[in-house]
Amino acid sequence: MSENRMPQIEPGSLPRPKGGIVSYMQLSDAAAASDFYQKAFGAREVTRMLHPDGKRIIHCHLYINEGSIMLNDAFPDQGMPLEAPQAFTLTLMVDDIDAWFKRAADAGCEVITPVATMFWGDRFCALKDPFGVSWAMNQGAA
Missing domain, CATH: 3.30.720.120 (Signal recognition particle alu RNA binding heterodimer, srp9/1)
Incomplete structure (x- = not known):
């Protein structure tokens, strides 16, 4: 070619x-x-x-x-x-946030916000990957 x-x-x-x-x-x-x-x-x-x-x-x-x-x-x-990614976060809606968070952190994502229950009632975390992309994970309240 x-x-x-x-x-x-x-x-x-x-x-x-x-x-x-x-x-x-x-x-x-x-x-x-x-x-x-x-x-x-x-x-x-x-x-x-x-x-x-x-x-x-x-x-x-x-x-x-x-x-x-x-x-x-x-x-x-x-x-x-x-250009460095800016002003956006890719958010994953997940059923088992602890497992998703652990896998991402173990792979090398920088932890920005550890998994915690947020004021809106959902469990949430935030990470940054080695390419500068911001990620969040959200698990709805039961």
């Missing part, structure tokens, strides 16, 4: 996104992020497409907790610059 040719995709051949909204993040190392999210959040990678250079990821689709997240490496020349 030439350096300038992107892979051709058969319409309808990619896994469908799950959920009503999908976050699509440009990261410094999408391959490492995918590996980390699989370890920390139990994600399952369903698609990985490499750039013709064979190194950078142009599209990576993960299923996490019955939803979808998509990743790619930064491509500043195509309007997708690498």
Whole structure:
């Protein structure tokens, strides 16, 4: 495949996104992020497409907790610059917050707020992953 040719995709051949909204993040190392999210959040990678250079990821689709997240490496020349994530938190609605929190912390997430019952009655925690993305987990009150 030439350096300038992107892979051709058969319409309808990619896994469908799950959920009503999908976050699509440009990261410094999408391959490492995918590996980390699989370890920390139990994600399952369903698609990985490499750039013709064979190194950078142009599209990576993960299923996490019955939803979808998509990743790619930064491509500043195509309007997708690498900028530190800011002003958002990805929140996972979970049934067993203690297990989800432990897995993420053990994988290397920085603990921002440990699991605790919050003023609104739910159990909640906040973490930051090694790529600078803020995550929260919320378990509804019984």
